[in-house]
Amino acid sequence: MNLDIKESWKHAAAELVEKDDVTFNAWFDATSSREQTVANAAIDFYHRILDPEVYQYIGDPRGKTCLEIGCGAGRLVNVALDVFGYAYGIDIYDQRVMARVSEYLSERHDGKFSIIDGDCLESIPNSSVDFAYSFIVFQHMHSFDEAKKYVDMLGRVIKSNGCCKLFCVLSNSCHSLVDHKSYEHNNRIETLCVSRPDMLSACTEAGLKLVSVKAAGLKKLWDVNGPPSSQHIFTIVKP
Numbered sequence: 001m002n003l004d005i006k007e008s009w010k011h012a013a014a015e016l017v018e019k020d021d022v023t024f025n026a027w028f029d030a031t032s033s034r035e036q037t038v039a040n041a042a043i044d045f046y047h048r049i050l051d052p053e054v055y056q057y058i059g060d061p062r063g064k065t066c067l068e069i070g071c072g073a074g075r076l077v078n079v080a081l082d083v084f085g086y087a088y089g090i091d092i093y094d095q096r097v098m099a100r101v102s103e104y105l106s107e108r109h110d111g112k113f114s115i116i117d118g119d120c121l122e123s124i125p126n127s128s129v130d131f132a133y134s135f136i137v138f139q140h141m142h143s144f145d146e147a148k149k150y151v152d153m154l155g156r157v158i159k160s161n162g163c164c165k166l167f168c169v170l171s172n173s174c175h176s177l178v179d180h181k182s183y184e185h186n187n188r189i190e191t192l193c194v195s196r197p198d199m200l201s202a203c204t205e206a207g208l209k210l211v212s213v214k215a216a217g218l219k220k221l222w223d224v225n226g227p228p229s230s231q232h233i234f235t236i237v238k239p
Helices: 003-014 021-028 034-049 052-058 075-080 095-109 144-157 180-185 196-205
Strands: 065-069 086-091 113-117 129-134 158-170 192-194 209-215 231-237
Touching: 003 021, 003 095, 021 034, 034 075, 052 129, 052 158, 065 075, 075 086, 075 095, 086 095, 095 113, 129 144, 144 158, 144 192, 144 196, 158 196, 196 209
Parallel strands: 065 086, 065 129, 086 113, 129 158, 158 192
Antiparallel strands: 158 231, 209 231
């Protein structure tokens, strides 16, 4: 992600630090109440992210460690910690946003998490994570090189037999593509489309194995007649 976009993203989030919970959370996830934020997070985490396939690799998640790339206001980490023993949350933050997210998570999970800036990935110990996920975040990255940085990190921190679920917009080309024009119009729009060959190559270089790529299904699981999600789920394991 280039510096201008990265800094503008950090600034936009930091401007909301002093706002109420609804306004702050809505910037990361379009919700209208704190209760809705928690409910949506539970649906997303238990029905899209921690799906039955994950248990095949990591077994019982209780007491184990998870990691989220792009944890935003902490909504998914908050739910994940009802099951996992510890969680790392990574995002592009300034200190004020990190403090607010940490305060929110400490209400229920004090001492069970670390919130980490995306520039400090080396602070996560090697082979310390059982399960990693990223939910609709890779699309905001400015290039596949940015995505590859996180795949490389996963190769280092995921334990043997660990599992990753990365939600990405799939490129129909053999190469990953970035729609710069769309980004200039709206920095929340889908910009990075990840190709299977690029992700396969990145995983192989990082010592990981790409085991499947599948459509994420409906945009809203509770709306059976609604539109499909634009996302695909890349399931990755550490042999």
